[in-house]
Amino acid sequence: MQIPFVLTAVLAFLLVLGPLVVLHELGHYLAGRLFGVRADAFSVGFGKELWGRTDKRGTRWKLSAIPMGGYVQFAGDMNPAGQSDPALQDADSVALKGTFPGAKLWQRAVIVFAGPLTNFLIAVLIFAGFAMVYGVRVTPPVIGSFAPNSAAQAAGLQVGDRIVEIDGAPIRDFTEIARKVLLYPGRTITIVAERNGQPLSRAVTLASQTETDGFGGSSKKGMLGIGSVLPTFETVGPVKALGAGIGDSFQAIKMTAVGLGQIISGERSAKEMGGPVKIAQYSGQTMSLGWQAMLLFAATISINLAFINLLPIPTLDGGHLAMYAAETVRRKPLGARSQEWAFRAGLAFVLALAVFVTFNDLASLPIFGS
Structure with missing residues (x-):
């Protein structure tokens, strides 16, 4: 790749993925506020804080050094990944008030689901906007x-x-x-x-x-x-355009699910899986095609973020929802040790998958001879 394209790809990657992840976290934050759950921190980016301020609710809003997405950390969370603080497991209702573990089970589920739902709605609005402007x-x-x-x-x-x-x-x-x-x-x-x-x-x-x-x-x-x-x-009106946006979004989810299922079953090669490098490459390519292509690509990435986050893997939103489902069946939460091991296993799986897809991305570059 030529240097100018590398810079374009990196810039496009940050412009596409960064806002989508921040909006995902904003969905969590707004749902948390709806149910009175305090947020200790909302960060745009990861790593060292570059700038920040604390609002009247006690939330630290900050810009961090690594401009790749962001996170919201609720009161009662031990870390930005949403792992509950074990010290609160046996706390009374007074200590739990306003914390994430202190919210009702269905409220926690809504807060967790709000992130992927936000990504889905972003895609719906983009597709619906194109239907309104250009017709169906x-x-x-x-x-x-x-x-x-x-x-x-x-x-x-x-x-x-x-x-x-x-x-x-x-x-x-x-x-x-x-x-x-x-x-x-x-x-x-x-x-x-x-x-x-x-x-x-x-x-x-x-x-x-x-x-x-x-x-x-x-x-x-x-x-x-x-x-x-x-x-x-x-030419369509707002209602039909919205219907088209919803239909296109669900079709995109279906295609993603079918493709992933084929990879798991061996029907399709795992080499087709792409990671951040591939997203950056496609981002740079679509940026060169104009803002329309960029928006449609962003909608596709937003759909993928929603789908991936709903997979039942601990550390992801879907993993938390799976634990809440188990809590509903058992009529009590999983023990702290079980949650810890689930979190570690999920984190190890996610990191291994990230390494694998990044290797796929790098191995496909011309400098490595494909």
């Missing part, structure tokens, strides 16, 4: 052309056929075809189409195509080998 793209699921060596054409489909179902799922727009195809290279799917008003069914084995991202990374994609007819853009 409408492309009939009609085959307009075939690519060379098209799997669909080889299966007997023709130009003009209207695809109405894929594996039993109804298809209303051409974009839905890609969602049923891209993540499943080599899989045989059943397509139901209409030709001259008559239904027909074809089994199609998707082609597998390896695409590179320009930075040494690659991923396999399923290819049907068809092109669409010309799309139209439908």
Whole structure:
């Protein structure tokens, strides 16, 4: 990579990921305030404090040296990761008042869930904003052309056929075809189409195509080998735009979940997983394409932050929610020792995963010969 692009990538990375993490933590903070839980600190960035002030509620607002996200630390938390202070385990209601451990179980769950929910809402608003400004793209699921060596054409489909179902799922727009195809290279799917008003069914084995991202990374994609007819853009109001934003966000979550499941099952290579270096590379690339591409990329990253944080891994929000679920079933919280070991195991897993994806990122760079 050239030095100017490295600087652009770093700047874009900070502009995309930093605000998204801060807004995530702000979601936690606002939910905590709603239930009367004090925040000891709210930091933009990590590490040494560069500037700060304490407000009338006792919250220390600060800028820290490492400008990568931030954190909120509630009263009763032993550290910014949200691990409860064991000293408060047997404290009375007076000592627990205003602390995170002193909040009701459902309130703690809402506070924890508010972070990922904030990231989800950010993506919804971005997608809805684009729908309001540019309209909703409408492309009939009609085959307009075939690519060379098209799997669909080889299966007997023709130009003009209207695809109405894929594996039993109804298809209303051409974009839905890609969602049923891209993540499943080599899989045989059943397509139901209409030709001259008559239904027909074809089994199609998707082609597998390896695409590179320009930075040494690659991923396999399923290819049907068809092109669409010309799309139209439908002008929509706020309500329909919001619905489109919600729909796009849920589809993004579904695609992320399916991709992760395929990696876990071995159907897809773990080398396709990316970390901070890859995010920085994509950030720099999208910045060069303009603010529209940057916003859409930010929405995608925000969705991924929401999804990852909800995984049931201790130290992540999903891990805390899993512990609250166990507390609900047991009718009492997990013991301090159990929580400590869960926290350590979760932290070790997260750190190991961070090392793995960073290694993936570095190994894909041209200077290492991919």
